[in-house]
Amino acid sequence: MSKTLSIAFIGLGNMGGPMAANLVKAGFQVTGFDLSASHLDQAKAQGVAPASSAQAAAKVADVVITMLPAGKHVLSVWQDILSTTKPGALLIDCSTIDVESAHAAHRLATEHGLTALDAPVSGGVGGAQGATLTFMCGGTELAFSMAKPLLEAMGKKIVHCGEAGAGQAAKICNNMILGISMIAVCEGFALAEKLGLSHQALFDVASTSSGQCWSLTTYCPVPGPVPTSPANRDYQPGFATPLMLKDLLLSQDAAHSAGAQTPLGARATELYQRYLETGASEKDFSGIISMLRS
Amino acid sequence: MSKTLSIAFIGLGNMGGPMAANLVKAGFQVTGFDLSASHLDQAKAQGVAPASSAQAAAKVADVVITMLPAGKHVLSVWQDILSTTKPGALLIDCSTIDVESAHAAHRLATEHGLTALDAPVSGGVGGAQGATLTFMCGGTELAFSMAKPLLEAMGKKIVHCGEAGAGQAAKICNNMILGISMIAVCEGFALAEKLGLSHQALFDVASTSSGQCWSLTTYCPVPGPVPTSPANRDYQPGFATPLMLKDLLLSQDAAHSAGAQTPLGARATELYQRYLETGASEKDFSGIISMLRS
Numbered sequence: 001m002s003k004t005l006s007i008a009f010i011g012l013g014n015m016g017g018p019m020a021a022n023l024v025k026a027g028f029q030v031t032g033f034d035l036s037a038s039h040l041d042q043a044k045a046q047g048v049a050p051a052s053s054a055q056a057a058a059k060v061a062d063v064v065i066t067m068l069p070a071g072k073h074v075l076s077v078w079q080d081i082l083s084t085t086k087p088g089a090l091l092i093d094c095s096t097i098d099v100e101s102a103h104a105a106h107r108l109a110t111e112h113g114l115t116a117l118d119a120p121v122s123g124g125v126g127g128a129q130g131a132t133l134t135f136m137c138g139g140t141e142l143a144f145s146m147a148k149p150l151l152e153a154m155g156k157k158i159v160h161c162g163e164a165g166a167g168q169a170a171k172i173c174n175n176m177i178l179g180i181s182m183i184a185v186c187e188g189f190a191l192a193e194k195l196g197l198s199h200q201a202l203f204d205v206a207s208t209s210s211g212q213c214w215s216l217t218t219y220c221p222v223p224g225p226v227p228t229s230p231a232n233r234d235y236q237p238g239f240a241t242p243l244m245l246k247d248l249l250l251s252q253d254a255a256h257s258a259g260a261q262t263p264l265g266a267r268a269t270e271l272y273q274r275y276l277e278t279g280a281s282e283k284d285f286s287g288i289i290s291m292l293r294s
Numbered sequence: 295m296s297k298t299l300s301i302a303f304i305g306l307g308n309m310g311g312p313m314a315a316n317l318v319k320a321g322f323q324v325t326g327f328d329l330s331a332s333h334l335d336q337a338k339a340q341g342v343a344p345a346s347s348a349q350a351a352a353k354v355a356d357v358v359i360t361m362l363p364a365g366k367h368v369l370s371v372w373q374d375i376l377s378t379t380k381p382g383a384l385l386i387d388c389s390t391i392d393v394e395s396a397h398a399a400h401r402l403a404t405e406h407g408l409t410a411l412d413a414p415v416s417g418g419v420g421g422a423q424g425a426t427l428t429f430m431c432g433g434t435e436l437a438f439s440m441a442k443p444l445l446e447a448m449g450k451k452i453v454h455c456g457e458a459g460a461g462q463a464a465k466i467c468n469n470m471i472l473g474i475s476m477i478a479v480c481e482g483f484a485l486a487e488k489l490g491l492s493h494q495a496l497f498d499v500a501s502t503s504s505g506q507c508w509s510l511t512t513y514c515p516v517p518g519p520v521p522t523s524p525a526n527r528d529y530q531p532g533f534a535t536p537l538m539l540k541d542l543l544l545s546q547d548a549a550h551s552a553g554a555q556t557p558l559g560a561r562a563t564e565l566y567q568r569y570l571e572t573g574a575s576e577k578d579f580s581g582i583i584s585m586l587r588s
Contacts, residue, residue, distance in 0.1 A: 099489055122503055136499055157502070161495040169489035170499045173482040177505035180481070180558065184474035187556040188467040191545065194552035195393055195463035201455040205430055205464045208451070209416055211471035213507030251485065258488035261586045262481040264474065267561050292555045 006031065007150070008061035010054045010077055011095070012043040015121070016067035018128040019094070019154045021046035026153035033057040059084040063150060067094045071101025078105055082112045089114055090146050094135070096120040096247065099168050099254045102138070106164035117143040118167040119151065122174070124239055132156045136174075138166035172254055175247040179285070180268045182215040186289035189222050193293070199224055221286035235287030244285035245272045300325065301444070302355035304348045304371055305389070306337040309415070310361035312422040313388070313448045315340035319425075320447035327351040353378040357444060361388045365395025372399055376406045383408055384440050388429070390414040390541065393462045393548045396432070400458035411437040412461040413445065416468070418533055426450040430468075432460035466548055469541040473579070474562045476509040480583035483516050487587070493518055515580035529581030538579035539566045 005028065009020040012034040023030045024047035032048040033056070034040045040050045051057035058064045058081035068074050074093050085091075091109050093102070093116070102118045109116035117139035127133040133155035137144050144160045151158045161170040188211065192202045203225040207217045219238075220226035230238040248269040255262045275288045299322065303314040306328040317324050318341035326342040327350070328334045334344045345351035352358045352375035362368050368387050379385075385403050387396070387410070396412045403410035411433035421427040427449035431438050438454045445452045455464040482505065486496045497519040501511045513532075514520035524532035531537075542563040549556045569582045 134499075134503055159495075159499055161499060162491055165489065166491050166495060169486060169491040170496055173486045173489075173491065173496050174500045174503060174505040176485065177475075177478045177482045177500055177507070177510070180478035181471075181475045181505070181507055183558050184471045184478070187474070187554075187559050188471045191470065191549050191552070191554040191556055191559075192463060192467045194554040195459065195467075195548060197456055197460050197463040197467065201453075201460060202464060202467050205428075205453055205455060206468045206471055209428055209468060210508045210513070211468040211475070213471070213475055213509075214504045215507075216471070219504070254489060255485050258485070260481075260485040260488040262485055263565060263586075264477050264558055264561060265481050265485075267558060271557060292557075 004029065005062040006060055008032070008051070008057040008064045009043075009048065009067070010034075010057060010064065011067035012039040012048070013067070014125050015128045016094075017043055017046070018125070019067060019133075020048050022131045022154045023150070024048060028150070028153065031057045031061060055081050055084055059086070061089060062086060063090045063092065063147075065092045065094060069095070071097035071104075074105055075101055075108070078108050082108060082114070085112070085114060087113065090143065091116045092119050092147050092151075093117070094119050094121055096171055096250065097168060098250050099165050099172070100257060102165045102168040106139070115140070115143045115146065116164070117147050118165060119147065120167055120171040121155065122171065123155070127155070135159065136161050136167040136170040138162055138164050138168060169254070172247055172251040175244070176251040176262065176265045176268075178215065179244055179248050179272065180264045181213045182219070182221065182286055183268055183271060183288060183292075185213065185215045186221050186286070186292050190289060190292045215286070219286060221289045230284035230286055235284040235290075237282070238284035238286070241272060241276050241280045241283050241285045241287070245269070245276055248272060298323065299356040300354055302326070302345070302351040302358045303337075303342065303361070304328075304351060304358065305361035306330075306333040306342070307361070308419050309422045310388075311337055311340070312419070313359075313361060313427075314342050316425045316448045317444070318342060322444070322447065325351045325355060349375050349378055353380070355383060356380060357384045357386065357441075359386045359388060363389070365391035365398075368399055369395055369402070372402050376402060376408070379406070379408060381407065384437065385410045386413050386441050386445075387411070388413050388415055390465055390544065391462060392544050393459050393466070394551060396459045396462040400433070409434070409437045409440065410458070411441050412459060413441065414461055414465040415449065416465065417449070418531075421449070429453065430455050430461040430464040432456055432458050432462060463548070466541055466545040469538070470545040470556065470559045470562075472509065473538055473542050473566065474558045475507045476513070476515065476580055477562055477565060477582060477586075479507065479509045480515050480580070480586050484583060484586045509580070513580060515583045524578035524580055529578040529584075531576070532578035532580070535566060535570050535574045535577050535579045535581070539563070539570055542566060
């Protein structure tokens with residue numbers, strides 16, 4: 001993909017801002033738009049050309065990237081820009097949204113003769129800043145191969161998960177496993193504490209046996225065993241609880257629509273909701289151990 | 295530890311039988327007892343000297359090992375043998391039992407001036423046969439250092455988890471994490487199937503990101519991604535569902551007694567109970583995915 005291609009980036013918040021900046025750093029020409037004037041100013045300072053609207057940004061672009069809060073925002077922006085987008089343009093949605101909206105977005109693009117990719121990310125703000133995100137992509141082989149060189153300017157791992165919607169599906173299935181396993185690890189430590197078993201002893205056993213999981217060995221919810229985990233800095237995110245809850249709610253929406261049974265996913269969703277209600281909106285999701293202890 | 299020491303092994307079933315045989319192979323003198331005549335005969339064929347009772351086996355032994363189904367059996371056997379056991383003998387309980395009984399067993403031994411270790415295992419029948427078990431040990435440093443050379447004849451990894459009962463605590467905390475994370479992975483795959491995401495695609499994403507766990511990457515509950523997992527042989531155990539349920543029930547007993555909150559542990563226990571009631575007593579615990587699909 002030639003770096004003289006023009007990219008429109010819609011949604012320049014905590015994630016979209018640094019992602020757009022990394023495209024600029026990689027040599028792409030990026031025009032951006034955000035409803036927030038301050039986000040737009042910050043992006044401008046990073047070399048993104050500000051536009052007056054999503055439509056204005058998109059109409060000159062070969063590739064349009066959206067990074068927005070929810071499905072309704074993505075569908076609204078895509079609806080706005082589709083009539084004026086260049087023929088043959090590629091639309092990439094990097095937002096984490098519900099699977100049904102992702103399918104609806106693909107249909108919108110197809111109806112206008114455009115190529116689309118759903119490409120939600122994992123890695124958080126740190127990954128966005130450091131260009132180390134993982135992109136989980138859904139769409140045709142052609143859409144994926146067109147997008148890949150560009151996504152590589154913002155991420156480290158670009159995975160083609162399948163057809164339209166498969167990127168969103170992979171993200172919510174993965175994050176549902178994550179959300180549940182984190183609580184499992186927290187319950188294990190909370191029980192160990194009551195039984196007089198030290199954190200380090202449980203870590204040493206479980207990290208090298210069948211209880212091993214990322215939530216334990218990379219993101220340990222008690223201070224000590226993994227010095228880089230949020231538990232060592234009073235659960236400053238990291239991966240904030242409202243974002244974990246968002247992903248779990250998306251997984252439960254999808255499970256409900258598709259008729260899948262996810263009993264632990266449902267229970268985990270309730271528990272993060274309850275944790276959030278204790279005032280944990282600024283806490284990492286691994287901080288839920290404090291609620292389980294109380 | 296001199297291999298001329300005499301070992302009594304009480305409980306020569308699917309686990310205890312091959313464990314005792316490995317002690318014989320390592321050169322120890324082993325006298326055994328089991329209520330089942332056929333187990334005793336099998337052990338005899340492996341070089342274990344059969345005794346007529348637990349007491350008869352134990353009274354000449356420097357080390358007594360028990361491998362029995364539940365806490366009540368361990369306490370009953372220890373009660374029987376304690377009055378006639380050699381002064382200074384070491385008692386090792388390798389059974390997986392409730393934490394309260396483990397403490398009671400340690401107290402019994404202490405009252406009789408004997409040294410005790412709780413040392414439950416993981417690794418299953420395969421680990422017992424291949425002498426690759428993991429031993430999770432609770433007791434004094436002295437008890438641990440006395441037991442270690444002997445446990446090394448039956449296992450690959452011998453961990454000192456802490457004081458009396460810490461071995462049982464580590465095992466149930468680990469296995470509670472395992473039991474929950476397996477259902478998490480099964481729910482992930484069941485949801486992926488409904489969303490049209492392939493098993494391999496979810497595996498590729500989750501195994502290299504935050505959904506990674508032993509239940510996914512070593513023991514994958516769908517056939518294909520991990521050829522050695524029970525899913526590839528119609529869920530033949532492996533780790534049979536009744537044993538997982540036993541460990542989860544022990545974790546819930548301990549959580550209840552100790553006042554720990556384990557909401558996902560509780561829900562997972564209910565789910566394995568329900569799976570068992572569908573006729574899954576001979577199925578690996580990862581087969582629970584079939585119940586979640588139905």
